[in-house]
Amino acid sequence: MAQTITQKILSRAANRKFVDAGENVWLNVDILLTHDVCGPPTFDIFNQEFGLGAKVWDPEKIVVLPDHYIFTANEHARRNIDLLRKFAAEQHLPHYYDVGSERYKGVCHVALAEEGFNIPGTVLFGTDSHTCTSGAFGMFGSGIGNTDAAFILGTGKLWEKVPESMKFTFDGQMPAYLTAKDLILQILGDIGTDGATYRALEFDGDAIHSLPMEERMTLTNMAIEAGGMNGIIAVDEVTEAFVKARTTKSYEIFHSDPDAKYHSLYRYDASKLEPVVAKPHSPDNRATVRSVAGTPITKSYIGSCTGGKLTDFKMAARILNGRKVAVTTNIVPATVQVARDLEQEMHDGKTLKQIFMEAGCNIALPSCAACLGGPADTVGRSVDHDVVVSTTNRNFPGRMGSKNAEVYLASPLTAAASAITGKLTDPRDFI
Protein backbone atom coordinates (compact mmCIF):
# COMPACT_ATOMS: atom_id res chain seq x y z
CA MET A 1 0.00 0.00 0.00
CA ALA A 2 1.21 3.47 -0.86
CA GLN A 3 2.30 5.64 2.04
CA THR A 4 3.43 9.19 2.66
CA ILE A 5 6.83 9.83 4.19
CA THR A 6 5.13 10.45 7.55
CA GLN A 7 3.29 7.14 7.37
CA LYS A 8 6.51 5.32 6.51
CA ILE A 9 8.36 6.77 9.48
CA LEU A 10 5.51 5.92 11.83
CA SER A 11 5.28 2.41 10.35
CA ARG A 12 8.92 1.88 11.17
CA ALA A 13 8.41 3.17 14.71
CA ALA A 14 5.37 0.95 15.19
CA ASN A 15 7.20 -2.13 13.84
CA ARG A 16 4.68 -2.38 11.04
CA LYS A 17 4.82 -2.47 7.26
CA PHE A 18 1.90 -0.11 6.84
CA VAL A 19 -0.05 2.29 9.01
CA ASP A 20 -3.15 4.03 7.79
CA ALA A 21 -4.12 7.64 8.43
CA GLY A 22 -6.54 7.82 11.35
CA GLU A 23 -5.21 4.67 13.06
CA ASN A 24 -4.00 4.92 16.64
CA VAL A 25 -0.64 3.20 16.96
CA TRP A 26 1.97 2.74 19.68
CA LEU A 27 5.31 4.15 18.62
CA ASN A 28 8.84 3.45 19.81
CA VAL A 29 10.36 6.84 20.45
CA ASP A 30 13.90 7.65 19.29
CA ILE A 31 14.43 10.91 21.16
CA LEU A 32 12.53 12.73 23.91
CA LEU A 33 13.27 16.44 24.20
CA THR A 34 12.41 18.64 27.15
CA HIS A 35 13.31 22.08 28.50
CA ASP A 36 13.15 24.19 31.65
CA VAL A 37 9.44 25.01 31.54
CA CYS A 38 8.10 21.49 30.98
CA GLY A 39 10.99 19.36 32.25
CA PRO A 40 10.39 19.76 35.99
CA PRO A 41 6.66 18.91 35.88
CA THR A 42 7.45 16.00 33.54
CA PHE A 43 10.01 14.64 36.00
CA ASP A 44 7.49 15.08 38.83
CA ILE A 45 4.93 12.99 37.00
CA PHE A 46 7.59 10.41 36.15
CA ASN A 47 8.56 10.08 39.82
CA GLN A 48 4.94 9.87 40.92
CA GLU A 49 3.98 7.24 38.37
CA PHE A 50 7.09 5.08 38.19
CA GLY A 51 8.21 5.63 41.77
CA LEU A 52 11.04 7.64 43.30
CA GLY A 53 14.28 6.02 42.27
CA ALA A 54 12.83 4.60 39.06
CA LYS A 55 15.19 4.77 36.11
CA VAL A 56 14.36 6.39 32.79
CA TRP A 57 13.97 4.06 29.82
CA ASP A 58 17.16 5.12 28.06
CA PRO A 59 19.36 8.02 29.20
CA GLU A 60 20.99 8.21 25.74
CA LYS A 61 17.64 9.09 24.19
CA ILE A 62 16.73 11.98 26.44
CA VAL A 63 17.84 15.49 25.53
CA VAL A 64 17.36 18.27 28.08
CA LEU A 65 17.96 21.77 26.75
CA PRO A 66 17.03 24.62 29.11
CA ASP A 67 16.22 27.67 26.99
CA HIS A 68 13.03 29.47 27.97
CA TYR A 69 13.66 31.47 31.14
CA ILE A 70 17.41 31.64 31.41
CA PHE A 71 18.69 35.15 32.02
CA THR A 72 16.20 36.20 34.68
CA ALA A 73 16.28 36.87 38.39
CA ASN A 74 12.86 35.23 38.77
CA GLU A 75 13.22 32.76 41.64
CA HIS A 76 10.73 30.24 40.35
CA ALA A 77 12.41 30.16 36.97
CA ARG A 78 15.78 29.56 38.63
CA ARG A 79 14.32 26.80 40.72
CA ASN A 80 13.23 25.06 37.51
CA ILE A 81 16.83 24.97 36.34
CA ASP A 82 17.87 23.47 39.68
CA LEU A 83 15.25 20.77 39.23
CA LEU A 84 16.55 19.92 35.75
CA ARG A 85 20.08 19.75 37.07
CA LYS A 86 19.07 17.45 39.90
CA PHE A 87 17.13 15.06 37.70
CA ALA A 88 19.89 14.98 35.08
CA ALA A 89 22.41 14.09 37.79
CA GLU A 90 20.22 11.43 39.42
CA GLN A 91 19.49 9.78 36.10
CA HIS A 92 22.98 10.28 34.64
CA LEU A 93 21.62 11.98 31.55
CA PRO A 94 24.48 12.53 29.12
CA HIS A 95 22.57 15.09 27.04
CA TYR A 96 21.85 17.75 29.61
CA TYR A 97 23.06 21.21 28.65
CA ASP A 98 23.36 23.11 31.90
CA VAL A 99 22.74 26.83 32.21
CA GLY A 100 25.84 28.78 33.16
CA SER A 101 28.13 26.03 31.96
CA GLU A 102 30.11 25.71 28.75
CA ARG A 103 27.57 23.16 27.65
CA TYR A 104 24.70 25.64 27.58
CA LYS A 105 23.25 25.84 24.06
CA GLY A 106 20.08 27.91 23.84
CA VAL A 107 16.81 27.39 21.99
CA CYS A 108 16.18 23.66 21.95
CA HIS A 109 14.95 23.17 18.38
CA VAL A 110 17.95 24.88 16.87
CA ALA A 111 20.37 23.20 19.29
CA LEU A 112 18.98 19.74 18.43
CA ALA A 113 19.95 20.31 14.82
CA GLU A 114 23.39 21.73 15.69
CA GLU A 115 24.22 18.86 18.01
CA GLY A 116 23.30 16.15 15.51
CA PHE A 117 20.17 14.85 17.25
CA ASN A 118 18.04 15.24 14.12
CA ILE A 119 18.35 11.94 12.31
CA PRO A 120 16.31 11.19 9.17
CA GLY A 121 13.60 8.57 9.57
CA THR A 122 13.41 8.78 13.35
CA VAL A 123 10.64 9.74 15.78
CA LEU A 124 11.17 12.67 18.12
CA PHE A 125 8.69 13.86 20.71
CA GLY A 126 9.26 16.98 22.76
CA THR A 127 7.48 18.91 25.46
CA ASP A 128 7.35 21.90 23.19
CA SER A 129 4.90 22.55 20.42
CA HIS A 130 7.64 23.58 17.99
CA THR A 131 9.24 20.13 18.14
CA CYS A 132 7.81 19.88 14.62
CA THR A 133 10.84 21.96 13.55
CA SER A 134 12.97 18.83 13.28
CA GLY A 135 10.74 17.53 10.49
CA ALA A 136 12.97 19.54 8.15
CA PHE A 137 15.36 16.58 8.44
CA GLY A 138 13.01 13.98 6.94
CA MET A 139 12.02 12.77 10.40
CA PHE A 140 8.86 12.86 12.50
CA GLY A 141 8.89 15.50 15.23
CA SER A 142 5.90 16.49 17.30
CA GLY A 143 5.03 18.31 20.50
CA ILE A 144 3.42 16.69 23.52
CA GLY A 145 2.50 17.56 27.10
CA ASN A 146 4.19 16.61 30.35
CA THR A 147 2.11 13.53 31.06
CA ASP A 148 2.86 12.04 27.66
CA ALA A 149 6.53 12.93 28.09
CA ALA A 150 6.61 11.26 31.52
CA PHE A 151 5.06 8.19 29.96
CA ILE A 152 7.82 8.11 27.35
CA LEU A 153 10.49 8.68 30.03
CA GLY A 154 9.42 5.46 31.69
CA THR A 155 8.44 3.33 28.72
CA GLY A 156 9.99 4.72 25.54
CA LYS A 157 6.59 4.55 23.92
CA LEU A 158 3.61 6.71 23.07
CA TRP A 159 0.29 6.30 21.25
CA GLU A 160 -0.38 8.58 18.34
CA LYS A 161 -3.01 8.90 15.68
CA VAL A 162 -1.41 8.54 12.25
CA PRO A 163 -2.03 11.87 10.52
CA GLU A 164 -3.37 12.50 7.07
CA SER A 165 -0.92 14.57 5.03
CA MET A 166 -1.38 17.86 3.23
CA LYS A 167 1.16 18.55 0.52
CA PHE A 168 2.50 22.03 -0.25
CA THR A 169 4.60 22.22 -3.39
CA PHE A 170 6.59 25.35 -4.20
CA ASP A 171 7.83 25.49 -7.76
CA GLY A 172 10.10 28.05 -9.32
CA GLN A 173 12.93 30.11 -7.90
CA MET A 174 12.94 32.01 -4.65
CA PRO A 175 13.41 35.73 -5.34
CA ALA A 176 16.08 37.46 -3.23
CA TYR A 177 13.42 39.31 -1.21
CA LEU A 178 11.49 36.17 -0.30
CA THR A 179 12.21 33.87 2.66
CA ALA A 180 10.86 30.65 4.12
CA LYS A 181 8.96 32.80 6.60
CA ASP A 182 7.00 34.37 3.76
CA LEU A 183 6.15 30.91 2.41
CA ILE A 184 4.78 29.61 5.68
CA LEU A 185 2.85 32.83 6.41
CA GLN A 186 1.39 32.47 2.92
CA ILE A 187 0.24 28.94 3.74
CA LEU A 188 -1.15 29.99 7.11
CA GLY A 189 -3.16 32.74 5.49
CA ASP A 190 -4.58 30.19 3.07
CA ILE A 191 -5.48 27.38 5.47
CA GLY A 192 -5.88 29.13 8.85
CA THR A 193 -4.63 28.30 12.33
CA ASP A 194 -6.67 25.11 12.42
CA GLY A 195 -6.27 24.26 8.74
CA ALA A 196 -4.04 21.27 9.47
CA THR A 197 -5.19 20.12 12.90
CA TYR A 198 -4.09 16.52 13.47
CA ARG A 199 -2.41 16.45 10.05
CA ALA A 200 1.08 16.40 8.58
CA LEU A 201 2.27 19.25 6.40
CA GLU A 202 4.61 17.94 3.73
CA PHE A 203 6.68 20.54 1.87
CA ASP A 204 8.12 19.81 -1.53
CA GLY A 205 9.16 21.38 -4.81
CA ASP A 206 12.25 22.96 -6.34
CA ALA A 207 11.98 26.12 -4.28
CA ILE A 208 11.95 24.12 -1.03
CA HIS A 209 14.88 21.94 -2.01
CA SER A 210 16.88 25.03 -2.96
CA LEU A 211 16.69 26.24 0.66
CA PRO A 212 19.41 25.71 3.27
CA MET A 213 18.48 23.57 6.29
CA GLU A 214 17.86 26.54 8.54
CA GLU A 215 15.29 28.02 6.17
CA ARG A 216 13.61 24.63 5.89
CA MET A 217 13.42 24.57 9.67
CA THR A 218 11.50 27.87 9.59
CA LEU A 219 8.85 26.18 7.46
CA THR A 220 8.46 23.04 9.53
CA ASN A 221 8.70 25.10 12.74
CA MET A 222 5.43 26.82 11.97
CA ALA A 223 3.50 23.67 10.99
CA ILE A 224 2.03 23.85 14.49
CA GLU A 225 0.67 27.31 13.73
CA ALA A 226 -1.74 25.58 11.36
CA GLY A 227 -2.48 23.02 14.07
CA GLY A 228 -0.28 20.43 12.32
CA MET A 229 0.99 17.36 14.13
CA ASN A 230 4.23 17.54 12.16
CA GLY A 231 5.84 19.26 9.23
CA ILE A 232 8.14 17.30 6.98
CA ILE A 233 10.59 17.73 4.10
CA ALA A 234 12.16 14.73 2.37
CA VAL A 235 15.90 14.24 2.69
CA ASP A 236 18.13 15.47 -0.16
CA GLU A 237 21.86 16.22 -0.54
CA VAL A 238 21.51 19.38 1.53
CA THR A 239 20.04 17.41 4.43
CA GLU A 240 22.61 14.66 4.18
CA ALA A 241 25.53 17.08 4.12
CA PHE A 242 24.19 18.83 7.25
CA VAL A 243 23.50 15.60 9.14
CA LYS A 244 26.76 13.87 8.21
CA ALA A 245 28.74 16.88 9.42
CA ARG A 246 27.19 16.44 12.87
CA THR A 247 26.69 12.76 13.55
CA THR A 248 28.11 9.40 12.62
CA LYS A 249 24.80 7.62 13.28
CA SER A 250 23.35 5.68 10.39
CA TYR A 251 19.85 6.45 9.23
CA GLU A 252 17.08 5.48 6.89
CA ILE A 253 15.70 7.75 4.21
CA PHE A 254 12.02 7.64 3.34
CA HIS A 255 10.15 9.22 0.45
CA SER A 256 6.42 9.46 -0.15
CA ASP A 257 5.14 6.99 -2.71
CA PRO A 258 3.95 8.70 -5.91
CA ASP A 259 0.47 7.28 -5.38
CA ALA A 260 0.29 8.03 -1.64
CA LYS A 261 -3.03 9.49 -0.50
CA TYR A 262 -3.14 13.12 0.59
CA HIS A 263 -5.84 15.06 2.36
CA SER A 264 -5.17 17.94 -0.02
CA LEU A 265 -2.59 19.33 -2.42
CA TYR A 266 -1.48 22.97 -2.67
CA ARG A 267 0.79 24.37 -5.35
CA TYR A 268 2.58 27.71 -5.43
CA ASP A 269 4.97 29.47 -7.75
CA ALA A 270 7.63 30.88 -5.42
CA SER A 271 8.76 33.41 -8.01
CA LYS A 272 5.33 35.08 -7.89
CA LEU A 273 4.97 35.37 -4.11
CA GLU A 274 5.46 38.58 -2.15
CA PRO A 275 6.79 39.41 1.31
CA VAL A 276 3.94 39.07 3.80
CA VAL A 277 3.26 39.60 7.50
CA ALA A 278 0.77 38.11 9.93
CA LYS A 279 -1.09 41.02 11.48
CA PRO A 280 -2.14 40.97 15.14
CA HIS A 281 -3.34 38.72 16.77
CA SER A 282 -3.08 35.52 14.82
CA PRO A 283 -0.41 33.84 12.65
CA ASP A 284 -2.99 33.33 9.88
CA ASN A 285 -3.91 37.01 9.65
CA ARG A 286 -1.87 37.47 6.50
CA ALA A 287 -1.35 40.68 4.54
CA THR A 288 1.25 41.68 1.98
CA VAL A 289 3.84 43.96 3.53
CA ARG A 290 3.00 46.53 0.85
CA SER A 291 -0.62 46.66 1.96
CA VAL A 292 0.32 47.52 5.56
CA ALA A 293 3.49 49.49 4.75
CA GLY A 294 3.75 52.71 6.74
CA THR A 295 2.18 51.31 9.93
CA PRO A 296 4.31 52.80 12.72
CA ILE A 297 6.18 50.31 14.92
CA THR A 298 7.90 50.75 18.29
CA LYS A 299 10.17 47.68 18.24
CA SER A 300 11.78 45.18 15.93
CA TYR A 301 12.67 41.71 17.23
CA ILE A 302 14.87 39.25 15.37
CA GLY A 303 15.20 36.00 17.25
CA SER A 304 13.64 32.65 18.33
CA CYS A 305 13.68 29.16 16.86
CA THR A 306 11.86 30.55 13.83
CA GLY A 307 13.89 33.68 13.12
CA GLY A 308 17.05 33.60 15.23
CA LYS A 309 19.27 31.28 13.18
CA LEU A 310 22.41 32.30 11.32
CA THR A 311 20.63 32.51 7.94
CA ASP A 312 18.05 34.86 9.51
CA PHE A 313 20.80 37.18 10.72
CA LYS A 314 22.61 37.00 7.39
CA MET A 315 19.43 38.20 5.74
CA ALA A 316 18.89 40.96 8.30
CA ALA A 317 22.51 42.10 7.93
CA ARG A 318 22.08 42.50 4.18
CA ILE A 319 19.60 45.27 4.93
CA LEU A 320 21.00 46.71 8.16
CA ASN A 321 24.53 47.04 6.78
CA GLY A 322 25.57 50.70 6.82
CA ARG A 323 22.19 51.92 8.06
CA LYS A 324 20.76 52.97 11.44
CA VAL A 325 17.67 51.59 13.12
CA ALA A 326 14.89 54.03 14.01
CA VAL A 327 13.32 51.88 16.76
CA THR A 328 14.60 49.55 19.49
CA THR A 329 15.83 46.49 17.65
CA ASN A 330 16.65 43.32 19.53
CA ILE A 331 18.90 40.72 17.99
CA VAL A 332 18.47 37.47 19.90
CA PRO A 333 20.59 34.60 18.58
CA ALA A 334 18.81 31.30 19.14
CA THR A 335 21.91 29.52 20.38
CA VAL A 336 25.42 30.07 21.65
CA GLN A 337 26.64 28.71 18.31
CA VAL A 338 24.63 31.32 16.41
CA ALA A 339 25.97 34.02 18.75
CA ARG A 340 29.52 32.88 17.95
CA ASP A 341 28.75 32.81 14.26
CA LEU A 342 27.66 36.47 14.45
CA GLU A 343 31.26 37.26 15.38
CA GLN A 344 32.71 35.11 12.58
CA GLU A 345 30.40 35.48 9.63
CA MET A 346 31.47 38.30 7.35
CA HIS A 347 29.40 40.55 5.15
CA ASP A 348 30.89 43.43 3.21
CA GLY A 349 34.15 43.14 5.16
CA LYS A 350 32.46 43.31 8.58
CA THR A 351 31.19 40.71 10.98
CA LEU A 352 27.42 40.48 11.35
CA LYS A 353 27.86 41.56 14.95
CA GLN A 354 29.66 44.74 13.84
CA ILE A 355 26.91 45.48 11.36
CA PHE A 356 24.24 45.13 14.04
CA MET A 357 26.18 47.19 16.58
CA GLU A 358 26.82 49.97 14.09
CA ALA A 359 23.15 49.97 13.15
CA GLY A 360 22.30 50.54 16.83
CA CYS A 361 20.73 47.15 17.63
CA ASN A 362 20.81 45.46 21.04
CA ILE A 363 22.37 42.03 20.91
CA ALA A 364 20.98 39.76 23.60
CA LEU A 365 22.21 36.48 25.05
CA PRO A 366 20.92 33.32 23.39
CA SER A 367 17.60 32.00 24.75
CA CYS A 368 13.89 32.14 23.95
CA ALA A 369 13.81 35.61 25.55
CA ALA A 370 10.73 37.65 24.65
CA CYS A 371 9.42 35.23 22.04
CA LEU A 372 7.02 34.09 24.74
CA GLY A 373 7.03 37.16 26.95
CA GLY A 374 8.61 35.58 29.99
CA PRO A 375 9.31 37.08 33.41
CA ALA A 376 9.20 40.88 33.75
CA ASP A 377 12.98 41.27 33.36
CA THR A 378 13.12 39.49 29.99
CA VAL A 379 15.03 41.23 27.17
CA GLY A 380 12.76 42.62 24.48
CA ARG A 381 9.50 41.93 26.33
CA SER A 382 6.72 44.08 24.89
CA VAL A 383 5.26 46.72 27.17
CA ASP A 384 2.08 48.79 27.09
CA HIS A 385 0.91 49.45 23.56
CA ASP A 386 4.11 48.41 21.81
CA VAL A 387 3.80 47.61 18.12
CA VAL A 388 6.40 44.97 17.36
CA VAL A 389 7.58 43.53 14.07
CA SER A 390 8.98 40.13 14.95
CA THR A 391 10.57 37.12 13.29
CA THR A 392 8.99 34.81 15.90
CA ASN A 393 6.10 32.45 15.24
CA ARG A 394 3.17 33.58 17.37
CA ASN A 395 1.35 36.85 17.82
CA PHE A 396 -1.48 35.82 20.08
CA PRO A 397 -2.64 38.50 22.54
CA GLY A 398 0.03 38.91 25.22
CA ARG A 399 2.41 36.40 23.65
CA MET A 400 5.41 38.73 23.77
CA GLY A 401 4.49 40.28 27.12
CA SER A 402 1.92 43.06 27.13
CA LYS A 403 -1.69 42.13 26.42
CA ASN A 404 -2.12 45.54 24.79
CA ALA A 405 0.81 45.15 22.43
CA GLU A 406 0.42 44.36 18.75
CA VAL A 407 2.80 41.95 17.05
CA TYR A 408 3.35 41.61 13.30
CA LEU A 409 5.08 38.37 12.36
CA ALA A 410 7.49 38.86 9.51
CA SER A 411 10.64 37.63 7.79
CA PRO A 412 14.04 38.84 8.98
CA LEU A 413 14.25 40.96 5.82
CA THR A 414 10.97 42.70 6.62
CA ALA A 415 11.87 43.08 10.31
CA ALA A 416 15.20 44.68 9.34
CA ALA A 417 13.69 46.99 6.72
CA SER A 418 11.00 48.09 9.18
CA ALA A 419 13.58 48.67 11.93
CA ILE A 420 15.30 51.23 9.72
CA THR A 421 12.22 53.24 8.84
CA GLY A 422 10.28 52.76 12.09
CA LYS A 423 7.33 51.66 9.97
CA LEU A 424 6.35 48.40 8.40
CA THR A 425 8.43 48.34 5.24
CA ASP A 426 8.67 45.99 2.29
CA PRO A 427 12.25 44.69 2.05
CA ARG A 428 12.22 45.38 -1.70
CA ASP A 429 12.60 49.05 -0.77
CA PHE A 430 16.15 48.18 0.35
CA ILE A 431 17.16 45.31 -1.92
Add this chain to the structure above:
Amino acid sequence: MESIIQGKAFVLGKNIDTDQIIPAEHLVYSLSDPEEVKLYGKYALSGVPPAQSGLPEGNIPFVREGSFKSDYTIIIAAENFGCGSSREHAPFSLQVAGVKAIIAESYARIFYRNCVDGGFVIPYETAEHLAEVVKTGDELKIDIKANTLENLTAGKTYTLNPLGDVFSIVEAGGIFAYARQENLMNRTDS
Protein backbone atom coordinates in the same frame (compact mmCIF):
# COMPACT_ATOMS: atom_id res chain seq x y z
CA MET B 1 -15.94 8.13 36.49
CA GLU B 2 -19.02 10.21 37.24
CA SER B 3 -21.77 9.94 34.66
CA ILE B 4 -23.22 13.45 34.99
CA ILE B 5 -21.38 16.75 34.98
CA GLN B 6 -23.46 19.71 36.01
CA GLY B 7 -22.60 23.36 36.54
CA LYS B 8 -22.45 26.83 35.14
CA ALA B 9 -21.25 27.64 31.63
CA PHE B 10 -18.41 29.97 30.78
CA VAL B 11 -18.55 30.90 27.10
CA LEU B 12 -15.57 31.79 24.92
CA GLY B 13 -15.00 32.37 21.20
CA LYS B 14 -12.67 30.62 18.77
CA ASN B 15 -8.87 30.12 18.75
CA ILE B 16 -8.47 30.36 22.51
CA ASP B 17 -4.74 29.72 22.67
CA THR B 18 -2.70 28.46 25.60
CA ASP B 19 -1.23 31.91 26.26
CA GLN B 20 -4.78 33.07 26.98
CA ILE B 21 -5.55 30.00 29.09
CA ILE B 22 -2.44 30.47 31.24
CA PRO B 23 -0.09 33.33 30.32
CA ALA B 24 3.58 32.36 30.07
CA GLU B 25 4.69 34.45 33.05
CA HIS B 26 2.78 32.04 35.35
CA LEU B 27 4.38 28.84 34.07
CA VAL B 28 7.06 28.99 36.74
CA TYR B 29 4.94 27.78 39.67
CA SER B 30 5.29 24.22 40.85
CA LEU B 31 2.64 21.80 39.60
CA SER B 32 2.94 19.66 42.71
CA ASP B 33 3.28 22.06 45.67
CA PRO B 34 -0.33 22.47 46.90
CA GLU B 35 0.03 26.18 47.76
CA GLU B 36 1.62 27.08 44.43
CA VAL B 37 -0.80 24.89 42.51
CA LYS B 38 -3.65 27.16 43.65
CA LEU B 39 -2.08 29.98 41.63
CA TYR B 40 -2.82 28.07 38.44
CA GLY B 41 -6.50 28.26 39.37
CA LYS B 42 -6.24 31.94 40.17
CA TYR B 43 -4.74 32.81 36.77
CA ALA B 44 -6.71 30.36 34.62
CA LEU B 45 -8.02 32.13 31.50
CA SER B 46 -6.50 35.38 32.75
CA GLY B 47 -4.98 36.03 29.32
CA VAL B 48 -8.31 36.24 27.53
CA PRO B 49 -8.91 39.82 26.37
CA PRO B 50 -11.66 41.19 28.68
CA ALA B 51 -14.17 41.82 25.88
CA GLN B 52 -13.99 38.11 24.90
CA SER B 53 -14.16 36.77 28.44
CA GLY B 54 -17.59 35.32 29.32
CA LEU B 55 -19.67 35.74 26.17
CA PRO B 56 -22.02 37.01 24.94
CA GLU B 57 -21.59 40.09 27.14
CA GLY B 58 -17.87 39.76 27.86
CA ASN B 59 -15.95 41.46 30.67
CA ILE B 60 -16.73 38.60 33.05
CA PRO B 61 -13.64 37.37 34.91
CA PHE B 62 -13.39 33.57 34.89
CA VAL B 63 -12.06 33.62 38.45
CA ARG B 64 -13.25 36.36 40.78
CA GLU B 65 -10.67 38.75 42.23
CA GLY B 66 -9.10 37.19 45.33
CA SER B 67 -10.34 33.69 44.54
CA PHE B 68 -8.49 30.55 43.38
CA LYS B 69 -11.55 28.74 42.07
CA SER B 70 -13.95 29.60 39.33
CA ASP B 71 -17.75 29.59 39.66
CA TYR B 72 -17.91 27.92 36.25
CA THR B 73 -17.65 24.17 35.64
CA ILE B 74 -18.16 23.79 31.90
CA ILE B 75 -16.41 25.79 29.19
CA ILE B 76 -18.17 26.34 25.91
CA ALA B 77 -16.05 27.49 22.98
CA ALA B 78 -15.99 27.65 19.19
CA GLU B 79 -13.23 26.20 16.98
CA ASN B 80 -9.59 25.39 17.69
CA PHE B 81 -9.61 25.55 21.47
CA GLY B 82 -6.16 25.23 23.07
CA CYS B 83 -4.03 26.12 20.07
CA GLY B 84 -0.47 27.30 20.63
CA SER B 85 2.10 25.90 22.99
CA SER B 86 2.34 22.41 24.43
CA ARG B 87 2.07 23.61 28.02
CA GLU B 88 0.16 21.05 30.03
CA HIS B 89 -0.22 23.84 32.56
CA ALA B 90 -3.19 24.92 30.40
CA PRO B 91 -5.65 22.05 30.96
CA PHE B 92 -4.19 21.71 34.46
CA SER B 93 -5.03 25.31 35.35
CA LEU B 94 -8.59 24.79 34.14
CA GLN B 95 -8.89 21.68 36.30
CA VAL B 96 -7.47 23.50 39.32
CA ALA B 97 -10.00 26.30 38.77
CA GLY B 98 -12.75 23.68 38.94
CA VAL B 99 -13.54 23.00 35.29
CA LYS B 100 -14.77 19.46 34.58
CA ALA B 101 -15.46 19.57 30.86
CA ILE B 102 -14.95 21.69 27.77
CA ILE B 103 -17.29 21.58 24.82
CA ALA B 104 -15.77 23.07 21.69
CA GLU B 105 -16.27 22.73 17.97
CA SER B 106 -12.66 21.56 17.61
CA TYR B 107 -9.36 21.42 19.51
CA ALA B 108 -5.69 21.80 18.81
CA ARG B 109 -4.04 18.37 18.99
CA ILE B 110 -1.59 18.83 21.86
CA PHE B 111 -4.17 20.45 24.13
CA TYR B 112 -6.63 17.68 23.36
CA ARG B 113 -4.07 14.96 24.10
CA ASN B 114 -3.07 16.71 27.30
CA CYS B 115 -6.69 16.84 28.53
CA VAL B 116 -7.15 13.14 27.82
CA ASP B 117 -3.78 11.67 28.78
CA GLY B 118 -3.43 13.83 31.89
CA GLY B 119 -7.04 13.16 32.91
CA PHE B 120 -7.59 16.87 33.63
CA VAL B 121 -10.86 17.75 31.96
CA ILE B 122 -13.02 16.01 29.37
CA PRO B 123 -12.70 17.61 25.93
CA TYR B 124 -16.00 17.16 24.11
CA GLU B 125 -16.47 18.09 20.50
CA THR B 126 -19.77 19.02 18.93
CA ALA B 127 -20.98 20.14 15.54
CA GLU B 128 -23.38 22.58 17.26
CA HIS B 129 -22.37 26.24 17.38
CA LEU B 130 -22.92 26.33 21.12
CA ALA B 131 -20.84 29.46 21.68
CA GLU B 132 -23.55 31.36 19.84
CA VAL B 133 -26.52 30.03 21.84
CA VAL B 134 -25.25 29.31 25.34
CA LYS B 135 -24.79 32.28 27.68
CA THR B 136 -22.19 32.53 30.40
CA GLY B 137 -23.87 31.54 33.65
CA ASP B 138 -26.42 29.17 32.08
CA GLU B 139 -26.84 25.97 34.10
CA LEU B 140 -25.66 23.01 32.01
CA LYS B 141 -25.80 19.25 32.42
CA ILE B 142 -23.66 16.75 30.48
CA ASP B 143 -24.80 13.13 30.35
CA ILE B 144 -21.57 11.22 29.70
CA LYS B 145 -23.25 7.95 28.73
CA ALA B 146 -25.79 9.53 26.41
CA ASN B 147 -23.36 12.10 24.94
CA THR B 148 -25.81 14.92 25.42
CA LEU B 149 -25.72 18.42 26.79
CA GLU B 150 -28.79 19.91 28.38
CA ASN B 151 -29.06 23.65 28.89
CA LEU B 152 -31.28 23.71 31.97
CA THR B 153 -31.60 27.50 31.86
CA ALA B 154 -32.77 27.60 28.25
CA GLY B 155 -34.53 24.24 28.23
CA LYS B 156 -32.62 22.90 25.20
CA THR B 157 -30.73 19.65 24.57
CA TYR B 158 -27.81 19.13 22.18
CA THR B 159 -25.82 16.15 20.94
CA LEU B 160 -22.09 15.83 21.65
CA ASN B 161 -19.71 13.79 19.49
CA PRO B 162 -18.83 10.45 21.09
CA LEU B 163 -15.30 10.45 22.54
CA GLY B 164 -14.45 7.44 20.35
CA ASP B 165 -10.98 5.91 20.67
CA VAL B 166 -10.00 8.03 23.63
CA PHE B 167 -13.04 7.15 25.74
CA SER B 168 -11.20 4.30 27.44
CA ILE B 169 -8.36 6.63 28.45
CA VAL B 170 -10.83 9.26 29.71
CA GLU B 171 -12.74 6.58 31.59
CA ALA B 172 -9.58 5.21 33.19
CA GLY B 173 -8.60 8.76 34.23
CA GLY B 174 -5.52 9.29 32.07
CA ILE B 175 -2.81 7.48 30.14
CA PHE B 176 -1.06 6.02 33.20
CA ALA B 177 -4.22 4.56 34.67
CA TYR B 178 -5.16 3.25 31.25
CA ALA B 179 -1.73 1.74 30.59
CA ARG B 180 -1.76 -0.03 33.96
CA GLN B 181 -5.20 -1.37 33.28
CA GLU B 182 -4.11 -2.64 29.85
CA ASN B 183 -0.73 -3.85 31.05
CA LEU B 184 1.13 -1.50 28.73
CA MET B 185 3.68 -0.28 31.20
CA ASN B 186 5.87 -3.30 30.91
CA ARG B 187 9.03 -1.76 29.50
CA THR B 188 10.53 -4.89 28.00
CA ASP B 189 7.69 -5.56 25.56
CA SER B 190 8.04 -4.12 22.08
